[in-house]
Amino acid sequence: MKLLALNVPLPPAADMAAFAPELIVTATAVAVLLLPFFLTRSRRDRLTAAVTALGAAAAAVAAGAFFVRGGSHPAFSGLLVADRLSSFLRVLIFGFLALIAVMWLITASRRRNDATVIDAPEFFTLLIAATVGMGMMVSSVNLLMVVVGIELASLPSYAMAGFQKQQRLGAEAAMKYVVFGAVTAAVMLYGVSLLYGVYGTLSVDRIAASVASAGTIPPVAVIGMLGLLAGVGFKISAVPFHFWCPDVFEGASVEVATFLSVASKAAGLALLLRLVYAVGGFAGAAPHYAGSIALAVGILATLTATLGNLAALAQDNLKRMLAYSSIAHAGYVLMAVAILPTDGQGISGSPGAQALVLYLLVYLFMNLGAFSVVALVYNRTGSERIEAFAGLGRRAPLLAIPMALFLVSLVGLPPMAGFAAKFQLFYALFVYQPISLRWLVVVGLVNTLISLFYYMRVVRAMFLQTTDDGPIEVSALAAGWVIAMAVPVTGLLVVWQPLTKLF
Amino acid sequence: MTWAVMGITLFVLLGVAFVLGSLLAGKLIRPSIPHPQKGEIYECGEPTVGDSRIQFDLRFYVVALVFVIFDVEVALLYPWARVYLQNARTAFVDLLFFFGVLLVGFAYLWRFGYLDWVRSSAGQQRGGQTSGDEDIAA
Numbered sequence: 001m002k003l004l005a006l007n008v009p010l011p012p013a014a015d016m017a018a019f020a021p022e023l024i025v026t027a028t029a030v031a032v033l034l035l036p037f038f039l040t041r042s043r044r045d046r047l048t049a050a051v052t053a054l055g056a057a058a059a060a061v062a063a064g065a066f067f068v069r070g071g072s073h074p075a076f077s078g079l080l081v082a083d084r085l086s087s088f089l090r091v092l093i094f095g096f097l098a099l100i101a102v103m104w105l106i107t108a109s110r111r112r113n114d115a116t117v118i119d120a121p122e123f124f125t126l127l128i129a130a131t132v133g134m135g136m137m138v139s140s141v142n143l144l145m146v147v148v149g150i151e152l153a154s155l156p157s158y159a160m161a162g163f164q165k166q167q168r169l170g171a172e173a174a175m176k177y178v179v180f181g182a183v184t185a186a187v188m189l190y191g192v193s194l195l196y197g198v199y200g201t202l203s204v205d206r207i208a209a210s211v212a213s214a215g216t217i218p219p220v221a222v223i224g225m226l227g228l229l230a231g232v233g234f235k236i237s238a239v240p241f242h243f244w245c246p247d248v249f250e251g252a253s254v255e256v257a258t259f260l261s262v263a264s265k266a267a268g269l270a271l272l273l274r275l276v277y278a279v280g281g282f283a284g285a286a287p288h289y290a291g292s293i294a295l296a297v298g299i300l301a302t303l304t305a306t307l308g309n310l311a312a313l314a315q316d317n318l319k320r321m322l323a324y325s326s327i328a329h330a331g332y333v334l335m336a337v338a339i340l341p342t343d344g345q346g347i348s349g350s351p352g353a354q355a356l357v358l359y360l361l362v363y364l365f366m367n368l369g370a371f372s373v374v375a376l377v378y379n380r381t382g383s384e385r386i387e388a389f390a391g392l393g394r395r396a397p398l399l400a401i402p403m404a405l406f407l408v409s410l411v412g413l414p415p416m417a418g419f420a421a422k423f424q425l426f427y428a429l430f431v432y433q434p435i436s437l438r439w440l441v442v443v444g445l446v447n448t449l450i451s452l453f454y455y456m457r458v459v460r461a462m463f464l465q466t467t468d469d470g471p472i473e474v475s476a477l478a479a480g481w482v483i484a485m486a487v488p489v490t491g492l493l494v495v496w497q498p499l500t501k502l503f
Numbered sequence: 504m505t506w507a508v509m510g511i512t513l514f515v516l517l518g519v520a521f522v523l524g525s526l527l528a529g530k531l532i533r534p535s536i537p538h539p540q541k542g543e544i545y546e547c548g549e550p551t552v553g554d555s556r557i558q559f560d561l562r563f564y565v566v567a568l569v570f571v572i573f574d575v576e577v578a579l580l581y582p583w584a585r586v587y588l589q590n591a592r593t594a595f596v597d598l599l600f601f602f603g604v605l606l607v608g609f610a611y612l613w614r615f616g617y618l619d620w621v622r623s624s625a626g627q628q629r630g631g632q633t634s635g636d637e638d639i640a641a
Binding site: 026030033034036037121 | 604607608610611614615
């Protein structure tokens, strides 16, 4: 009985408190699975979405409380960290989960025979599990947790991509997604094992310290880092790893595509920022490898943004077009990751992180709005193609006008919040980037110009084309939702200055 | 080269040499009398009927997945059992929590017919065209 007195402490209560958002959301997932035991079929679907929205909102508030309190709290023996970056991103991701649940109530729950409605508890359990994985991705400072987080975010996503079991496109999307994901996960694991072999630790900080003290990165470790990049690049659909993205967006239901386009990318980009900053950011004179890392990220960003925008030009399916658009936006945000901090101030308050956070915040609302309109038009017309939008300005002005605002914001034109996001990014690139990488600003501007064409094509179809089709009936709820999304897309520009100071 | 690496290398080399050596020895010693019956499946196998590349019932995957989940869960009990005595009460509560979450999933499967072979096929049809009508009826 003497043995029982030995005390191996639980993770301290402070650790649990720092990860209260994840615990709340996990509890929500269990609650969602228990709900159907007590409810009839006809009532359980909407209630499931409502419970998810409430749980996610509570988690976002908990993460927000930690963000306001500030500070950095390493938890669970250095596996995860709750700092300002992770807390802000968790507010973003869990808040987004709540918004997705509301969007589902407004769009998907009206569709007959939609698999996500028939099996709502299973769908929302998968959705919540993926979100928890994304929350772990933005908090992880240990390569083991990076892998676990990415897998936890990916596995439910595969199932969600193929959730419409009766549709061939959905099955094809899920198959491509899972095969591509399995290969990148294997490459990533191999890369992590190489890094462990070289540095004898999985802690990101300790690896960064070893790299800094050695002053150089051995070739084996470079291969390891590239392997890791493959895993993260898959989540953000950076260019050599982007092939799954258009097919999955086309095959999955609109709500799933929305979720993947924002949450998955935000989590992956924040994770990449943390990893790149750990190895590339430092006080004092910059060693030569920092320039190489920034250049590598810059090239990745250039490829991603350019290919995304060029491929989007040729798309007639709105979901496919928005998929390529989301690849392009991931490219823009990658440019922010290339702005390494050179004064050793770390992530918080660095110009790159500020630009990234602002961009993701604005991107969340404009993408959610644009996808919501696509879903609502699909509900009424059964089509996601650009022809379905012809004459929408007359047929459903309450959808068409906000949609035009979202698209203008996605381009990044002045009266919209997208302008603030892009301006902040290019400004940071121009001012804080070493001279050798200032050409990224030109790349960004040229890309913005290209993107103008395909976004405006939709606006043109909505307002300049005419059809004989009658008006589309829009419920007050749906119109209210779309307009509610348009408010931050216009309004965030007003609070631009405070938003950059926020972080 | 450290002792550990040398040991592993030696182990690998010996292993490969043993396999190749026994095959080579057999090749040299045994008489060669081929017969069609010797090409048949040996003792424990059945002669095959048809192609093995057929469409597989999806229900097998559901059962297999459920099995794997609980199989892995038992594997995860091992490290737990190793440290159990260090803090028995906490460890016990931890495990109840871990089990509880899994049991909710299990209860869901059981209650909604995923473990039932026949109802499971009815459940798959439920995902198709008939579901909307069912909802109206309910």
